[in-house]
Amino acid sequence: xxxxxxxxxxxxxxxxxxxxxxxxxxxxxxxxxxxxxxxxxxxxxxxxxxxxxxxxxxxxxxxxxxxxxxxxxxxxxxxxxxxxxxxxxxxxxxxxxxxxxxxxxxxxxxxxxxxxxxxxxxxxxxxxxxxxxxxxxxxxxxxxxxxxxxxxxxxxxxxxxxxxxxxxxxxxxxxxxxxxxxxxxxxxxxxxxxxxxxxxxxxxxxxxxxxxxxxx
Amino acid sequence: xxxxxxxxxxxxxxxxxxxxxxxxxxxxxxxxxxxxxxxxxxxxxxxxxxxxxxxxxxxxxxxxxxxxxxxxxxxxxxxxxxxxxxxxxxxxxxxxxxxxxxxxxxxxxxxxxxxxxxxxxxxxxxxxxxxxxxxxxxxxxxx
Numbered sequence: 001x002x003x004x005x006x007x008x009x010x011x012x013x014x015x016x017x018x019x020x021x022x023x024x025x026x027x028x029x030x031x032x033x034x035x036x037x038x039x040x041x042x043x044x045x046x047x048x049x050x051x052x053x054x055x056x057x058x059x060x061x062x063x064x065x066x067x068x069x070x071x072x073x074x075x076x077x078x079x080x081x082x083x084x085x086x087x088x089x090x091x092x093x094x095x096x097x098x099x100x101x102x103x104x105x106x107x108x109x110x111x112x113x114x115x116x117x118x119x120x121x122x123x124x125x126x127x128x129x130x131x132x133x134x135x136x137x138x139x140x141x142x143x144x145x146x147x148x149x150x151x152x153x154x155x156x157x158x159x160x161x162x163x164x165x166x167x168x169x170x171x172x173x174x175x176x177x178x179x180x181x182x183x184x185x186x187x188x189x190x191x192x193x194x195x196x197x198x199x200x201x202x203x204x205x206x207x208x209x210x211x212x213x214x215x216x
Numbered sequence: 217x218x219x220x221x222x223x224x225x226x227x228x229x230x231x232x233x234x235x236x237x238x239x240x241x242x243x244x245x246x247x248x249x250x251x252x253x254x255x256x257x258x259x260x261x262x263x264x265x266x267x268x269x270x271x272x273x274x275x276x277x278x279x280x281x282x283x284x285x286x287x288x289x290x291x292x293x294x295x296x297x298x299x300x301x302x303x304x305x306x307x308x309x310x311x312x313x314x315x316x317x318x319x320x321x322x323x324x325x326x327x328x329x330x331x332x333x334x335x336x337x338x339x340x341x342x343x344x345x346x347x348x349x350x351x352x353x354x355x356x357x358x359x
Contacts, residue, residue, distance in 0.1 A: 009311045040266070044308075047269040052312040054351050 001030035001121075002094040003128045004037060004114040012045070013052060015111050016090055020059070022049075023086040024113070025079070025101065026066030027093035034128050037092030037114050039066040045092070045113065061086075070097025076104045083108060136211060137202065142194055144185030149202075151178035157199040223277040223343030224352075225252045225336065228267070228298075230260045232290040234282030236326035241333050248333035249340035259283075261294020268305045268319060275352040277343035280335060282322040295323065315346055 006012075016022055024042050032038025046062045053060045063086055067075045070093035083089055088109040091098045094116040102110035118130035133150050139157070140147060149155050153171035159179030163170030167180045186192050229235040235256050241248060257263065260283035271279045281302050283295030299321050306316035320342075322335045 009308075040264075043266050044269070047266060047273060048308060048312050051269065051273055051314065051351060055313045 001033055001119070002096070002116060003034045003118055003120040003130075004031050004094050004116045005034075006036055006041065006045070006092075006114055007112070009048060009052075012090070012111075012113050013049070016049075016088060019087040019109075021061045021063070021086045022088050022090050023063040023065060023083050024049075024090045025070070025083075025092060026064075027070040027091075027097050028066055028068045029071075031092060031094055031097075031114060032066075033122070034120075035126075037094075042066055042092055045090075070094075070101050073100065073104055076101055080105060134211075135202070139199065142197065142199065143182045144189060144191070144194075146178055146182045146185060148178045148182065151181070157202065221344070221348055223251045223340050223348075224275060225249070225339045225343060226271045226276040226279045227252050227254045227336070227339075228260060228263050228279070228281045229254050229256055230283045230290075230295070231256055231258050233284040233288070233326045234260075234322070234324040234332060237282075237324045237329050237332035240327065241329035244329050246329055246333045248336040251340045251343070252336045259289065259291045259294035260298035261289070261291055263298045263301060265301050265305045265308065268302070269308065272309070272314060272318070272349060273351060275349055277346070277349045277352070278318045278320070278339045280320045280322055280339050282324050282332065282335060285323045285325050288325065314349070317342060318346060318349070 024046050026032070026039050026042035027037050028039065035041065042064050046064050049060070049062050063082070065079055065082060067079055069075045070091060083105055088111055089101060089105060090111050090113050091101050092113045093101070094114065095112070098110055098112045119132040119134060120128045120130045123129045130150055132147060135149055148157060148159060152159060153169050153175070154161060156179065159182070160177050161179070164177040164180055167177055169175045169177045183192075183195060186195050227234075229238060235254065238254060260281050263281050268279055268281075281298050283298050284290065286295065289295040302319060302321040306319055309316045309319060320339060322331070324331050324335065
């Protein structure tokens with residue numbers, strides 16, 4: 001899932017200071033799971049903003065809504081009429097969601113309330129870690145299902161480097177060395193022969209920005 | 217004539233401990249602050265950050281959560297979850313401009329009525345020291 005975290009409260013407050021009617025729009029998918037922008041977080045941010053505005057003597061109307069996904073037009077369209085009553089939308093979705101809401105609701109200002117961090121997994125309750133950089137050329141079949149591009153601090157395609165010590169990384173000694181993990185996994189799978197295969201350098205010229213996938 | 221400030225204190229109390237302690241305080245004829253409004257819960261683990269913020273939004277001067285003693289929760293760890301949420305809410309209060317001291321967590325066993333009475337008195341005193349919740353003025357104005 002896409003993992004995000006909420007921007008500092010002061011930054012959000014500053015970004016919406018010019019608006020008198022604001023709709024806080026949550027997203028019920030990825031950012032809901034990582035407790036950054038779901039229904040509950042919308043309610044919390046609305047309460048915080050109401051209190052802060054009252055304390056500052058500002059009369060600002062705060063509306064709340066959460067849709068299933070902000071990265072799909074069909075979920076945004078039913079909320080467009082409601083959004084028309086507001087000066088701006090404060091979106092609690094990832095960057096993709098914010099952009100699609102801004103496209104659909106143009107010219108309404110859509111302001112992000114989150115920082116989008118990475119594609120990751122839930123490591124333990126309340127902790128999410130990065131697992132994929134969406135590089136567009138997956139090599140997990142060669143690495144025992146452990147991504148060196150994401151999990152190796154140096155993003156090495158052939159490792160480990162000389163800095164690995166006791167299975168830990170030299171860049172951050174609290175993090176495991178991805179290539180040691182890969183070696184151990186392949187050993188368990190009895191596929192250590194793959195480890196000897198050379199992985200050619202990534203062809204960055206093949207990556208077209210922005211990416212696009214079309215189903216034929 | 218300006219009315220004297222009477223604090224409004226909201227207490228979220230667990231059925232198995234603090235609420236029973238409040239009951240016992242009554243049976244023991246203990247005298248404590250009449251400014252406390254109790255919200256009874258089956259476990260303080262039910263307390264959410266939004267409940268605490270809403271209490272302040274609606275004009276509470278101080279709020280406290282009273283759960284079982286550490287390690288003695290009827291539902292194993294509800295009180296520890298509440299403790300974390302209270303700590304988090306205190307951070308939020310500071311962020312939005314309210315004094316974090318307006319919110320506190322207590323651990324009170326069912327037999328400790330004097331501690332319940334002391335908690336009520338302390339939070340009422342704290343409210344008197346900090347003054348009325350600034351949001352109350354707005355609420356009165358709106359009425």
